[in-house]
Amino acid sequence: MNAVRLTPPAGPIRATIPLASSKSESNRALIINALTGFRGTLHNVSAARDSQTMIRLLKSEDPVADVLDAGTTMRFLTAYFAVTGQHKTLTGTPRMCERPIGILVDALRTLGADIQYLKNEGFPPLKTNGFTADGTNRLAIRGDVSSQYISALLMIAPTLPDGLTLELTGEVGSRPYIEMTLRQMEHFGVTSVADWTAKTITVPPTPYTATDYAVESDWSGASYWFSMVALAEDESSEIELLGLKENSLQGDSAIVQIMRPLGVESTFTDQGVKLTKIPAQTSLAWDFTDCPDLAQTVAVCCAVKNIPLTLTGIESLKIKETDRVLALQTELKKVGAELVEVEKNTRYEVRQLAEITEIPTFATYDDHRMAMAFAPIAMRREVVIEEPGVVAKSYPSFWDDMAKVTGIQFVG
Numbered sequence: 001m002n003a004v005r006l007t008p009p010a011g012p013i014r015a016t017i018p019l020a021s022s023k024s025e026s027n028r029a030l031i032i033n034a035l036t037g038f039r040g041t042l043h044n045v046s047a048a049r050d051s052q053t054m055i056r057l058l059k060s061e062d063p064v065a066d067v068l069d070a071g072t073t074m075r076f077l078t079a080y081f082a083v084t085g086q087h088k089t090l091t092g093t094p095r096m097c098e099r100p101i102g103i104l105v106d107a108l109r110t111l112g113a114d115i116q117y118l119k120n121e122g123f124p125p126l127k128t129n130g131f132t133a134d135g136t137n138r139l140a141i142r143g144d145v146s147s148q149y150i151s152a153l154l155m156i157a158p159t160l161p162d163g164l165t166l167e168l169t170g171e172v173g174s175r176p177y178i179e180m181t182l183r184q185m186e187h188f189g190v191t192s193v194a195d196w197t198a199k200t201i202t203v204p205p206t207p208y209t210a211t212d213y214a215v216e217s218d219w220s221g222a223s224y225w226f227s228m229v230a231l232a233e234d235e236s237s238e239i240e241l242l243g244l245k246e247n248s249l250q251g252d253s254a255i256v257q258i259m260r261p262l263g264v265e266s267t268f269t270d271q272g273v274k275l276t277k278i279p280a281q282t283s284l285a286w287d288f289t290d291c292p293d294l295a296q297t298v299a300v301c302c303a304v305k306n307i308p309l310t311l312t313g314i315e316s317l318k319i320k321e322t323d324r325v326l327a328l329q330t331e332l333k334k335v336g337a338e339l340v341e342v343e344k345n346t347r348y349e350v351r352q353l354a355e356i357t358e359i360p361t362f363a364t365y366d367d368h369r370m371a372m373a374f375a376p377i378a379m380r381r382e383v384v385i386e387e388p389g390v391v392a393k394s395y396p397s398f399w400d401d402m403a404k405v406t407g408i409q410f411v412g
């Protein structure tokens with residue numbers, strides 16, 4: 001078995017972590033810069049496999065673009081290849097070919113893209129066969145499945161002859177990711193108008209301006225460090241995370257607010273943020289609609305701290321790298337906890353039921369966030385995490401960083 005064994009620290013944890021760069025910001029900067037004709041200069045682009053795959057595929061002349069398991073890379077490249085008239089086959093891992101893309105493809109077809117499904121309607125693999133703009137400049141699109149479809153359309157919108165107005169229907173999930181897209185577009189000279197009451201976003205037909213762009217560190221990756229401080233037994237434990245800003249483009253900076261009741265205080269410095277321990281509350285309820293990637297971190301942290309947690313807004317977890325609700329339900333049992341669906345598809349609870357003494361071995365389901373969300377349990381007890389290489393998707397240096405606070409041994 002390919003796994004990593006983590007052993008708890010002997011005393012307080014004290015570490016400075018040069019946090020990895022954001023794959024979400026990187027992938028937007030890469031697409032927008034491609035739309036300037038690759039004329040800008042990007043700094044601190046993520047080493048994450050999802051971003052490295054984006055770089056490779058944007059430059060490649062190969063007619064087949066294999067995005068592996070990268071959702072944003074699949075969705076953003078589909079829109080990019082479609083409107084730039086490139087003839088490409090887009091494919092990915094078996095799981096990627098189960099992740100829906102029909103809403104984006106329907107929208108692109110309405111705008112004039114010729115896109116063909118190669119296997120199952122509504123899912124990759126697919127082929128882009130050229131683009132003839134047909135004058136459509138207004139579209140309604142569901143906001144409750146994946147914001148990545150909306151970000152993909154927004155980024156190509158200024159290149160359309162009449163720009164584009166999107167009307168978002170249903171509840172809008174992952175909205176901070178849409179706002180991140182708009183703010184990055186603005187950095188490259190395209191100013192849009194978003195009306196969140198009417199749920200419309202209007203993008204003018206404006207050429208992007210080539211410019212410099214520096215990617216910020218990754219707040220989603222930061223969440224595991226918050227969880228480590230929350231779980232650390234020694235009250236004098238502290239961690240400094242470098243490269244994070246308080247006014248971030250990333251909605252996952254909400255981890256600062258979520259973790260305060262779980263016992264972590266954040267103090268911003270010139271270099272990043274310092275995490276220290278404070279007393280924790282006895283329960284927590286959080287709506288993850290705006291920050292779905294934080295749900296696993298918080299669920300595991302609460303289970304192990306024995307803080308009952310009510311989660312809402314986690315519907316989208318079922319169509320990510322794995323069905324994250326099911327994966328959490330299975331793995332939390334190994335620490336004596338359960339994740340219960342208390343209202344169909346809307347409300348879940350994490351409860352601690354029993355003390356388990358044997359060393360848990362956690363499966364990771366080809367999902368980087370399963371590995372990283374369960375790793376902080378090592379602050380309290382020995383754990384084994386299977387297939388540790390999964391972290392490469394977003395945070396390739398995660399285990400190197402972990403080695404600064406736990407004993408770490410790779411097996412198999």
Ligand SMILES: O=C(O)C1=C[C@@H](OP(=O)(O)O)[C@@H](O)[C@H](O)C1
Pocket residue numbers: 023024025072145146147148151173174177292293316
């Ligand atoms: O646009 C992005 O960079 C992302 C949007 C979110 O996906 P959904 O919009 O599908 O929730 C998030 O889960 C994903 O990790 C990254």
Ligand SMILES: C=C(OP(=O)(O)O)C(=O)O
Pocket residue numbers: 069070071072073293320321369394
């Ligand atoms: C859901 C994620 O990524 P993507 O959808 O881009 O594959 C993630 O990183 O947690």
